[in-house]
Amino acid sequence: MADISATMVKQLRDRTGAGMMDCKNALVETGGDEEKALEIIQKKGLAKVAKKAGAIATEGAIHSYIHAGARIGVLVEVNCQTDFVARGPDFKGFVEDVCLQIASMSPLFTRREDVPPEAIEKQKALYKGQMDEEDQKSGKKRPEQAIGKILDGKLAKWLSESCLVEQVSVRDNDKSIQQISDELSAKIGEKISVRRFVRFELGEGVEKQKKDLAAEVAETLKGS
Numbered sequence: 001m002a003d004i005s006a007t008m009v010k011q012l013r014d015r016t017g018a019g020m021m022d023c024k025n026a027l028v029e030t031g032g033d034e035e036k037a038l039e040i041i042q043k044k045g046l047a048k049v050a051k052k053a054g055a056i057a058t059e060g061a062i063h064s065y066i067h068a069g070a071r072i073g074v075l076v077e078v079n080c081q082t083d084f085v086a087r088g089p090d091f092k093g094f095v096e097d098v099c100l101q102i103a104s105m106s107p108l109f110t111r112r113e114d115v116p117p118e119a120i121e122k123q124k125a126l127y128k129g130q131m132d133e134e135d136q137k138s139g140k141k142r143p144e145q146a147i148g149k150i151l152d153g154k155l156a157k158w159l160s161e162s163c164l165v166e167q168v169s170v171r172d173n174d175k176s177i178q179q180i181s182d183e184l185s186a187k188i189g190e191k192i193s194v195r196r197f198v199r200f201e202l203g204e205g206v207e208k209q210k211k212d213l214a215a216e217v218a219e220t221l222k223g224s
Contacts, residue, residue: 004027009024009027011034012038015038022041042186044186057081057190057191057193059082059083059085060077060086061077061091062077063076063095063099065096072103072200072202073199074102074200076095078091078095078098078192080191080192088188091184091188094192101167105167107163107199108163109163109164110163110196110197112159112163112166115162123155124151124155127151131150164177164194165177177194181194
């Protein structure tokens with residue numbers, strides 16, 4: 001059996017946040033191979049996350065974020081299970097990254113369960129209309145079976161781009177927000193959940209008036 005030193009255990013604990021005994025056992029199991037021990041701890045941690053899926057998370061934070069230039073603002077609620085975790089740097093960092101994600105990528109919903117059926121039907125109708133137009137231009141009608149598969153693919157892509165937790169993180173291009181949340185849950189041992197958010201953009205929804213400068217000057221001169 002490989003000699004597992006306290007330094008090796010500490011290094012693995014610093015990387016994973018797991019308990020000392022969990023780190024030592026993982027190193028013993030892998031003969032001192034830190035990378036393989038890391039994989040074991042991550043797998044066990046994610047298994048614990050799955051068990052915690054039904055847990056109630058009512059602590060956490062409501063956090064506000066104003067993007068540079070004060071043109072975009074975000075308000076988000078992220079939940080955990082204890083106020084101790086809510087005060088920790090890992091949780092606070094995750095909340096800040098979620099705000100940055102919302103500001104940068106403009107998600108429409110938090111997760112798929114939040115998407116209203118009418119929004120999905122509207123999107124389907126939009127894609128179907130686009131495909132009908134393409135068929136008319138090409139003069140070729142696609143088979144109904146092919147249309148169904150294409151619609152499903154387009155809708156799946158729209159959902160992954162529109163739902164916050166499915167979006168690819170702007171901080172880590174290899175992971176989604178949900179994957180990062182799950183990894184944090186595995187590390188700290190509590191359920192982490194992005195509950196809701198609102199995003200404001202300056203002038204959003206307001207139709208800006210188009211001014212005819214020449215007409216405006218003429219009107220001013222007329223009245224003088």
